[in-house]
Amino acid sequence: xxxxxxxxxxxxxxxxxAAAAVGGTVPAFTATATAAERTTGPAPxxxxxxxxxxxxxxxxxxxxxxxxxxxxxxxxTRGTRAVAGTRPGLEIAAPAGTTDYTDPHTGTTARWEYAxxxxxxxxxxxxxxxxxxxxxxxTPAGTWLQTELRGTYSDGTNTPWYxxxxxxxxxxxxxxxxxxxxxxxxxxxxxxTLALDAPASGLxxxxxxxxxxxxxxxxxxxxxxxxxxxxxxxxxxxxxxVPASAPGRTGTELAVPRYSQEIHTGQYPQYDNGGEAWxxxxxxxxxxxxxxxxxxxxxxSWVDPSYPDPQVCNAARYTYDYQYAGCGNWPFNxxxxxxFKDLQGVVTRLASLTDLETLTAAGIPxxxxxxxxxxxxxxxxxxxxxxxxxxxxxxxxGDVIANDPAAPDDTAVRRVYRRxxxxxIWLRTKRYNASGAVVSGxxxxxxxxxxxxxxxxxxxxxxxxxxx
Numbered sequence: 153x154x155x156x157x158x159x160x161x162x163x164x165x166x167x168x169x170a171a172a173a174v175g176g177t178v179p180a181f182t183a184t185a186t187a188a189e190r191t192t193g194p195a196p197x198x199x200x201x202x203x204x205x206x207x208x209x210x211x212x213x214x215x216x217x218x219x220x221x222x223x224x225x226x227x228x229t230r231g232t233r234a235v236a237g238t239r240p241g242l243e244i245a246a247p248a249g250t251t252d253y254t255d256p257h258t259g260t261t262a263r264w265e266y267a268x269x270x271x272x273x274x275x276x277x278x279x280x281x282x283x284x285x286x287x288x289x290x291t292p293a294g295t296w297l298q299t300e301l302r303g304t305y306s307d308g309t310n311t312p313w314y315x316x317x318x319x320x321x322x323x324x325x326x327x328x329x330x331x332x333x334x335x336x337x338x339x340x341x342x343x344x345t346l347a348l349d350a351p352a353s354g355l356x357x358x359x360x361x362x363x364x365x366x367x368x369x370x371x372x373x374x375x376x377x378x379x380x381x382x383x384x385x386x387x388x389x390x391x392x393x394v395p396a397s398a399p400g401r402t403g404t405e406l407a408v409p410r411y412s413q414e415i416h417t418g419q420y421p422q423y424d425n426g427g428e429a430w431x432x433x434x435x436x437x438x439x440x441x442x443x444x445x446x447x448x449x450x451x452x453s454w455v456d457p458s459y460p461d462p463q464v465c466n467a468a469r470y471t472y473d474y475q476y477a478g479c480g481n482w483p484f485n486x487x488x489x490x491x492f493k494d495l496q497g498v499v500t501r502l503a504s505l506t507d508l509e510t511l512t513a514a515g516i517p518x519x520x521x522x523x524x525x526x527x528x529x530x531x532x533x534x535x536x537x538x539x540x541x542x543x544x545x546x547x548x549x550g551d552v553i554a555n556d557p558a559a560p561d562d563t564a565v566r567r568v569y570r571r572x573x574x575x576x577i578w579l580r581t582k583r584y585n586a587s588g589a590v591v592s593g594x595x596x597x598x599x600x601x602x603x604x605x606x607x608x609x610x611x612x613x614x615x616x617x618x619x620x
């Protein structure tokens with residue numbers, strides 16, 4: 153988080169491609185719950201059941217993931233194979249060839265064997281103005297992966313193959329990185345987000361394909377294993393305000409650990425200038441530990457032993473994007489969470505605080521991304537051009553209980569924020585900054601981390617918010 157109301161790199165990039173909205177509001181997400189459901193909640197759905205068609209139609213988000221053995225078998229392979237088991241995945245079978253890669257952040261050139269998987273075309277239920285890919289993978293030392301996306305426009309033409317990330321769990325073989333400068337004059341990739349340059353023109357992405365390239369040291373039997381890859385496509389209307397939702401499943405508070413980013417100020421400045429900017433990895437670490445993820449003393453041995461909460465330093469190091477020069481790359485945080493045993497992580501957009509109520513009632517906390525002036529969120533005490541915090545529940549009155557890492561110490565992390573204020577700063581796509589200029593909001597971006605094998609209740613809650 154940037155504590156001052158200064159434009160972050162993500163804000164500047166998003167503002168460059170967002171259509172200007174001057175005055176007025178656009179209706180927010182269509183309400184999908186009945187009055188009774190907002191009071192008592194819908195009846196539990198069978199495990200894996202799809203939400204009602206009406207709810208799907210009202211949600212301006214399409215999240216699709218490939219996770220099953222059948223999913224991996226459906227793609228076109230060049231040297232990869234699907235592997236079965238309790239957590240199916242994709243691995244290198246026999247390399248398709250070798251290639252040299254020069255790491256732009258070290259200047260080192262190395263040779264790698266590679267194999268590819270190209271997924272089938274997915275037609276978006278919501279023709280999209282933005283798309284964000286996220287993945288879960290195991291990359292032992294000596295391996296890494298690249299994720300690419302190619303979209304089809306509503307006029308029938310295609311985007312280039314855009315690189316959505318070059319990633320490894322470690323940082324010894326390559327420096328994980330986004331790729332700047334990708335554009336065809338109609339769409340562009342801004343760090344982790346593929347965005348149409350002129351949404352007001354009516355042009356949309358109507359479908360896409362994914363391509364994974366898996367790399368390993370030549371002559372070894374090493375392989376990455378990809379267990380989930382998905383894309384969130386969305387067309388969230390420009391709006392400065394959203395209608396107020398009615399409290400529904402309230403009175404729940406999850407026992408999520410509390411960590412402050414601020415106690416790490418000045419530590420490891422090579423990772424985005426230290427802890428004051430570590431809202432994303434700090435929030436990630438809270439939820440990882442909520443689900444039982446722990447780091448060994450050996451894994452933390454590189455951290456100065458005088459530093460408290462060394463696991464937060466570890467999260468910052470291993471989510472750091474060397475091109476973005478920050479720890480706020482959304483898919484890199486989800487991928488980091490999934491390096492912990494039996495955890496999955498996705499990046500999506502949610503429609504409402506009702507979605508967050510559904511998740512927390514099923515025991516699933518969520519990380520939300522928002523930006524606001526100091527005067528717009530009572531009790532925060534700061535303004536920010538971009539900040540992640542963890543929603544852990546709702547008071548009986550429906551206000552938001554958040555673990556906000558922008559706190560002076562761990563004990564001060566728990567906050568209660570007014571429902572209406574929180575709802576608006578999270579779901580809007582447009583806002584005025586401290587200078588009075590129109591800048592972008594995230595429109596409901598959210599990280600969700602959950603077990604590899606969720607309970608039927610958790611599966612139903614995830615399905616209700618469009619995640620499978």
